[in-house]
Amino acid sequence: MxxxxxxxxxxxxxxxxxxxxxxxxxxxxxxxxxxxxxxxxxxxxxxxxxxxxxxxxxxxxxxxxxxxxxxxxxxxxxxxxxxxxxxxxxxxxxxxxxxDPMTVSNFDFNHYVNYLGMYHLDEAMEQGKPAGLKYFGDWQTIYPALSKLPSKVKESWFAFDHFYSDGAFEAALKILKTLNHKTVLDIGGNTGKFSLLCAKTLKDSTICVADLPEQIESAQINIKKALLQKQITTFAIDILSSLPLPRGYNIVWMSQFLDCFSEEDILKILTKVYESLEYDSRVCILEPIWDRQRLETSAFCIINTSPYFTAIANGKSRMFKWDNLKNLIEKSSLEIECVHDNLGFGHSLIICKKIKENNGNK
Ligand SMILES: C[S@@+](CC[C@H](N)C(=O)[O-])C[C@H]1O[C@@H](n2cnc3c(N)ncnc32)[C@H](O)[C@@H]1O
Missing domain, CATH: 1.10.10.10 (Winged helix-like DNA-binding domain superfamily/Winged helix DNA-binding domain)
Incomplete structure (x- = not known):
């Protein structure tokens, strides 16, 4: 239900x-x-x-x-x-x-990141560009700018992002452990938070954080601080470029990543992931999906985060309703093996596998 x-x-x-x-x-x-x-x-x-x-x-x-x-x-x-x-x-x-930590994180995010730019929501929708991002600089999307945002904006962006994903990481790692795989590619791994926790939890795993070069710099600093350079490597990539993903990983992990892209780009990304995958590997997608929530408050928060993506982040993406994401996964030829709901504050972990040769999008 x-x-x-x-x-x-x-x-x-x-x-x-x-x-x-x-x-x-x-x-x-x-x-x-x-x-x-x-x-x-x-x-x-x-x-x-x-x-x-x-x-x-x-x-x-x-x-x-x-x-x-x-x-x-x-x-x-x-x-x-x-x-x-x-x-x-x-x-x-x-x-x-x-x-309440959730209310504080939503409140600060809405004040520091969204308040000024949201005035330009209609412009952003009409142009397919984050018209409200101009208050922080001249960028195409917020992602390469993350480490250079004004300090309060940066602080509240990371607090908001981490508040929701951190809560789900531990529960998700318990599930990953049961897959018995040892190599993880963390796409959109950001400052390395998940990879660091993964390295500490699955001690015999090796992990690679893939993200834009700007984020990889911060991830490298954190990996070095934790003395985990042997276990965690990094790979700088714009996922939308023609650069292929590194191959041979048993788990491709994407947390709060696909929601940063338009449907057209999500399909390209999933196809790229599919092509990098061995048959016994798994793709693990962690997302808050509004119609898979138990509580109205969670659905309310997820739905009302979508306009941030339009006006501030990239002009094109959104938080998912289950059918949106399911259709995109299926179009990419990945097969959904199982879905675990209600991890942390209401994330769903979707575990997918490669089932057949991808002859273009279905
Ligand atoms: C919302 S954050 C999620 C971070 C982390 N996975 C988590 O769950 O907290 C999205 C991440 O995707 C990265 N990203 C956005 N666009 C990208 C692109 N075109 N290529 C590679 N990474 C990208 C951003 O730099 C950011 O680190």
Whole structure:
């Protein structure tokens, strides 16, 4: 049974109120950001028994009565703080905004990476280019720029990326272990996080991180720091170039990689992977797939990450719905052997094998 969104019964008044939450979402978002940056949500969290008066919050934060009253009123209207006997308390929603790692990672990613560029979403869709990326420099896609992004942007991009994939790596490695294969090609291996964990978990494995030259530099630094140069090698490649992939690996691992490309390019990549593969090898694809989620919150987060790919990352890609990805895998002549769902925060691990000679895309 796949997840889907069901219509929700609402009165007209409730529906109108929900619509205002969306209409004012950017304003409330920025008020929360300032409350967080000025340490006010933290202050309220630390004073959760007695709460704080308006004056106490002004004194503690050293901010003006005017600013604090605007921020607290906005937070009150959005159920982020509660007011009892003239004292402010953090609500449950405020608690998650301040302390929940998933919310913090989504929030920072949306502020630092997406906020400015999302204004150009329509332009990006019309041109098939990441029109919002211009705020950070003049690049065709975000990927070669990752190591050169402004520090807060870079920090929140990596925190967001790692938050979701890291959670699934350990569970996925337990499954990889059962495949009994010893050589792994980690395509789109980024800073080497998965490869390092793989090397430590599957001690007799050898791994190669393949990525753009800019990422390979960072991966090499991390591999060297961990003294794992003998076990982990690197291979600089633009997967869309004519350079072939290194051959002879038993496992081709792609985590949060295919979602960085258009459908046309995914098919080219899967065909290239297919051609590099021996018959008994496996292709392991780790992706968050929105209609394979247990929880509505997970599906909501995955779906609403797609516009980042359009406006900021590359203008062309998206998070997957299961049928999209399944059709692409099948077109490439790989056979889906099994799918493991709900790894980490809701990733699916799709294990594929080579079944027949690929005579072009089917
Ligand atoms: C979203 S990150 C995923 C990183 C990591 N696999 C994970 O699960 O956290 C996508 C990775 O794909 C790489 N990438 C994007 N376009 C590429 C290309 N054309 N050739 C090779 N690597 C590419 C990026 O540099 C980045 O490291």
């Amino acid at each position: 796949y997840f889907n969104f069901k219509p929700k019964e609402k009165s007209a008044l409730d529906a109108q109120h929900e619509a205002q939450k969306i209409a004012f979402a950017p304003i409330i978002f920025q008020c929360v950001r300032v409350l967080k940056e000025w340490g006010i949500l933290k202050l309220l969290y630390e004073n959760d028994k007695s709460g704080l008066s308006h004056e106490e919050i002004c004194q503690e934060s050293q901010k003006s009565v005017y600013s604090i009253s605007l921020l607290l009123e906005s937070a009150l209207s959005a159920d982020i703080v509660e007011l009892k006997n003239d004292r402010y308390f953090l609500s449950k929603v405020g608690y998650f905004l301040q302390n």
